[in-house]
Amino acid sequence: xxxxxxxxxxxxxxxxxxxxxxxxxxxxxxASQERLAENPNDxxxxxxxxxxxxxxxxxxxEDRRSGDYLMWQDTTASLARLGMGVGIxxxxxxxxxxxxxxxxxxxxNLAPLVSALSMVPPLAILPILFIVFGLGELSKVMLIxxxxxxxxxxxxxxxxxxxxxxxxxxxxxxxxxxxxxITRMALPQVLPRLIDAVRLSLGPAWLFLIxxxxxxxxxxxxxxxFLVRRYLAMDVILPYVIWITILAxxxxxxxxxxxxxxxxWYNAGGH
Amino acid sequence: MSFITxxxxxxxxxxxxxxxxLNLSVKQGEFCTLVGASGCGxxxxxxxxxxxxxxxxxxxxxxxxxxxxxxxxxxGIVFQRYSVFPHLTVRQNVLMGLELExxxxxxxxxxxxxxxxxxxxxxxxxxxxxxxxxNKWPHELSGGMQQRLAIAQSLIMRPRVLLLDEPFGALDxxxxxxxxxxxxxxxxxxxxxxxxxxxxxxxxxYLGTRLLVFDxxxxxxxxPQAFGATITYDLPIGQTDRKLFDDINQSVxxxxxxxxx
Numbered sequence: 001x002x003x004x005x006x007x008x009x010x011x012x013x014x015x016x017x018x019x020x021x022x023x024x025x026x027x028x029x030x031a032s033q034e035r036l037a038e039n040p041n042d043x044x045x046x047x048x049x050x051x052x053x054x055x056x057x058x059x060x061x062e063d064r065r066s067g068d069y070l071m072w073q074d075t076t077a078s079l080a081r082l083g084m085g086v087g088i089x090x091x092x093x094x095x096x097x098x099x100x101x102x103x104x105x106x107x108x109n110l111a112p113l114v115s116a117l118s119m120v121p122p123l124a125i126l127p128i129l130f131i132v133f134g135l136g137e138l139s140k141v142m143l144i145x146x147x148x149x150x151x152x153x154x155x156x157x158x159x160x161x162x163x164x165x166x167x168x169x170x171x172x173x174x175x176x177x178x179x180x181x182i183t184r185m186a187l188p189q190v191l192p193r194l195i196d197a198v199r200l201s202l203g204p205a206w207l208f209l210i211x212x213x214x215x216x217x218x219x220x221x222x223x224x225x226f227l228v229r230r231y232l233a234m235d236v237i238l239p240y241v242i243w244i245t246i247l248a249x250x251x252x253x254x255x256x257x258x259x260x261x262x263x264x265w266y267n268a269g270g271h
Numbered sequence: 272m273s274f275i276t277x278x279x280x281x282x283x284x285x286x287x288x289x290x291x292x293l294n295l296s297v298k299q300g301e302f303c304t305l306v307g308a309s310g311c312g313x314x315x316x317x318x319x320x321x322x323x324x325x326x327x328x329x330x331x332x333x334x335x336x337x338x339x340x341x342x343x344x345x346x347g348i349v350f351q352r353y354s355v356f357p358h359l360t361v362r363q364n365v366l367m368g369l370e371l372e373x374x375x376x377x378x379x380x381x382x383x384x385x386x387x388x389x390x391x392x393x394x395x396x397x398x399x400x401x402x403x404x405x406n407k408w409p410h411e412l413s414g415g416m417q418q419r420l421a422i423a424q425s426l427i428m429r430p431r432v433l434l435l436d437e438p439f440g441a442l443d444x445x446x447x448x449x450x451x452x453x454x455x456x457x458x459x460x461x462x463x464x465x466x467x468x469x470x471x472x473x474x475x476x477y478l479g480t481r482l483l484v485f486d487x488x489x490x491x492x493x494x495p496q497a498f499g500a501t502i503t504y505d506l507p508i509g510q511t512d513r514k515l516f517d518d519i520n521q522s523v524x525x526x527x528x529x530x531x532x
Contacts, residue, residue, distance in 0.1 A: 175372050179378075
């Protein structure tokens with residue numbers, strides 16, 4: 001039988017999926033044990049014990065200097081920036097994308113600009129943002145907005161234009177004006193697609209968040225990782241990276257579920 | 272004066288002639304079926320009636336006035352596919368037109384106005400046989416039921432002209448028969464003028480009041496696009512016989528082969 005026709009069963013699919021994770025953990029723990037056996041104070045590959053101690057110190061004990069629970073403080077600071085940035089970017093994308101998609105005049109006017117903006121490497125203009133908006137929250141949020149909005153705008157416009165031309169004719173024969181074409185046809189059908197676009201933009205959004213925090217910040221997950229790097233504190237960095245990954249997965253899955261709940265027609269093959 | 276008048280109508284795309292010298296006069300309440308090989312301009316003519324395309328030369332008049340240049344609520348359309356809105360339930364799909372008409376800004380009805388509109392919607396769903404599926408999503412419906420929905424959605428606006436672009440082309444033969452019965456019933460009830468494009472000649476031969484065959488009279492084997500199609504047969508339905516059917520069938524098939532060559 002050809003390889004392309006071999007399909008795993010449910011159980012074996014799960015096991016096959018888990019295998020790479022287990023392998024990575026196994027290789028890591030062997031390497032870590034070996035280094036720790038040679039030097040119990042080794043910092044590069046901390047064992048599970050050192051990492052739990054570090055998490056306990058960062059998340060469940062007050063910081064001796066400030067009296068805060070640092071990991072929670074970092075998490076809320078980062079999530080607030082991420083949420084605001086992605087939220088603003090998605091709202092902009094919805095408005096500009098729909099106008100671009102529905103109205104040929106606006107498209108002729110704005111689409112080239114949006115395409116050009118989406119080609120600007122956002123990190124290259126980070127210094128400009130710091131100069132213009134200062135080192136506070138605004139510049140970090142703006143970096144996320146500038147980094148993710150243009151691509152989402154293009155995506156939304158593309159999704160609008162992919163709606164069957166028959167629908168656009170049909171709604172006109174039902175007497176719709178341009179505003180009604182937007183509110184009753186384009187907007188409701190593009191919302192679930194916007195959520196998909198947001199899910200795809202979350203990866204870049206995290207990247208811009210951590211980059212901005214690494215350069216100028218006093219709290220946040222990215223700030224902490226770059227701060228403790230000075231002490232080679234892998235026992236803090238690794239749990240933070242895993243924590244960020246977990247947050248990203250949870251947010252992604254929440255959006256996926258919200259999409260299913262809110263738009264039953266979309267996920268059941270109704271488009 | 273006739274309801275729809277076509278005078279010496281031409282449609283060209285660059286060098287390519289689609290329709291040449293089309294003349295036609297249609298009375299209100301007629302049910303015309305348009306048949307012909309692919310590429311013979313039936314759909315293009317329908318698009319002109321809809322306002323999606325404009326003629327290159329000649330006149331296309333609705334009660335003596337030029338046709339509006341964009342689709343409007345007086346001309347309903349049913350396509351072969353994608354005619355209904357996937358994000359609205361069956362009931363909401365039919366309600367849409369009434370809402371758009373009454374609320375230019377909100378586009379939605381509430382309270383007693385909505386209730387009143389829904390009564391009309393339910394009556395319309397009843398007459399196309401969709402009452403049991405009123406709260407389903409379009410993707411839950413079969414192809415035939417989706418087309419019933421598309422027809423209901425258009426007819427609730429009481430359009431002066433109903434345009435059907437191969438509406439039953441994707442349906443099973445058995446279902447197609449049911450749809451013919453439904454369409455004839457609705458046409459008798461509403462008195463709407465109907466234009467239906469089909470490439471099923473048999474369908475054209477007994478549905479409606481008038482059969483229009485689009486075909487090419489001249490053909491250049493070296494340049495199939497050089498000549499356009501025109502109406503070669505304009506027959507009242509009921510006076511047709513087997514011999515005529517075979518003649519038309521043969522002529523249309525030959526044009527189709529020339530087009531493909």
